[in-house]
Amino acid sequence: MSATEQQLFSGTRPVAAAHAFDVGRLDAYLRGHLPGYSGELQVAQFNGGQSNPTFRLAAGERQYVLRRKPPGVLLPSAHAVDREYRVIRGLAGTDVPVARAHLLCEDPDVIGSMFYVMDYVEGRIFWDPRLPGIAPAERGALYDEMNRVMAALHRVDPQAVGLGGHGKPGRYLERQIDRWTKQYRAAETEPIAAADALIDWLPRHLPAGDETPRIVHGDYRIDNVIFHPTEPRILAVLDWELSTLGDPLVDFAYHCLAWHMAAGEGARGMAGEDLGALGIPTEGAYLQRYLERTGRVATAGGAPAVSAAEWGYYLVFNLFRLVGILQGVLARALQGNASSARALEAGRRARPLAEQAWAMAQRLDGGRVA
Known part of the structure; x- marks a missing residue:
């Protein structure tokens, strides 16, 4: 951007x-x-x-x-x-x-x-995850702060803050797949073969087990937080429309989609960028820090509580979920009541993202994401 x-x-x-x-x-x-x-x-x-x-x-x-x-x-x-x-x-x-x-x-x-x-909270909102114009050291600090805040969210006990009824317990992924399939179908503007393939593939490859339900944001991105005007400190997390109770690892995987999407043509990602030169952590390092902060690493340097196959599935699901969101944006744009003047451009990203997600699903093999 x-x-x-x-x-x-x-x-x-x-x-x-x-x-x-x-x-x-x-x-x-x-x-x-x-x-x-x-x-x-x-x-x-x-x-x-x-x-x-x-x-x-x-x-x-x-x-x-x-x-x-x-x-x-x-x-x-x-x-x-x-x-x-x-x-x-x-x-x-x-x-x-x-x-x-x-x-x-x-x-x-x-x-x-x-x-x-x-x-109203006064501060900085960044729309490009590559953070142009920011020094590499500060980029790293900004990302670490995003990681810290998301880990803090996923440590909150929903019952303790009166949000025990904010979502249904259990079968989170299964219910989410059903929900976003319905949302996608309700907003469908043209046939997308890759989306149809994902709708068939996702429920047949559900990973076993369910995390203890926590509050999940549902749309945690760099442009949905307000940073302090001069410090790498988040003052407010915004846009809780999609929040519910669910699997925090699935929520974190959505946040990590920026590492899998390239910038350009309306997309805000950083795939293919020289992250080391930018001062931005790799997805693996970022995930590891989150796992440490949320206690999902058994011992120092131990195996994380998510396999490569599970992580790959969570990424595919979240790409499909984003397709459903963008299909809704496109439908509203065509009706003339979308929130953003650039909604039509954003909505047209649904097809290429569906094709990317389907390609990733096909490459999931033996617990590895190719």
């Missing part, structure tokens, strides 16, 4: 016509429900994001962020801003940095769909 693309995804713009709402009605609601709210309300829409439209609210000396469900016909179980709100509230006070969540409005009459309001 170029510096120009970084600028396109960063910052705000006037509210898109497809996502416009009655600002006066929102203002009246906030005055009655948000303690400390005062001043003239000004609304701008964030450029980034493909799913839930997100807005910056400025009123008096305070700034907030509003996340809403998009208008129009939506896929089943998608755009769950109420789940986002509840998990952010639950994680407040843990080692997982989140913005302070203030209120959830489930009444669609206020702005046309459900929404929640949280604090």
Whole structure:
């Protein structure tokens, strides 16, 4: 991603016509429900994001962020801003940095769909995992911080923070495959042979066993965290729409897709890059550090609790899951109600990613990923 693309995804713009709402009605609601709210309300829409439209609210000396469900016909179980709100509230006070969540409005009459309001967090959001313009030493520190925060999330006891009901126990992968198959079919815009092959292959090659359910983010990427303005420290993890209870290793594998996707043509990855020169850890080293932080290495230098075959399967599944997400983005773009102006370009990545995932599935052999 170029510096120009970084600028396109960063910052705000006037509210898109497809996502416009009655600002006066929102203002009246906030005055009655948000303690400390005062001043003239000004609304701008964030450029980034493909799913839930997100807005910056400025009123008096305070700034907030509003996340809403998009208008129009939506896929089943998608755009769950109420789940986002509840998990952010639950994680407040843990080692997982989140913005302070203030209120959830489930009444669609206020702005046309459900929404929640949280604090605006000032900091840096990076859209390119290669971190152009950052010194190699700081790149390594930024990645180590992402690793630390994800490990902290996966160490949280869901019951202890009131999130024991945030998902169903057991059969996580099986249920996820079923869910994303349904999501993909519901948003399908054209036949993709590789996606059809994966839909057949994935349930027939499920790895044995299920991790103890933990809170999984579902979309943990470098552009879904806010770093401190000058320090390699995460101030808030964003975009909890896909969070649930599930297998943390599957969640971490999704995070590691950046090592398997090349940059360019709308993709944000770093496959084929000279990671050593960039100061970015290899996927293997990054995975090992996570396993150590979450106690999944039996002894120092011992065998990790994930085989190469399992890890390969988790990567294939997550590529397919991303295909399902992008198919939904494309469907919304074609309907004209997508959150991002570049949604059409993003959605068209579904086919090449499906083909990449199917090629990887075919190469899984004898516990090794070719």
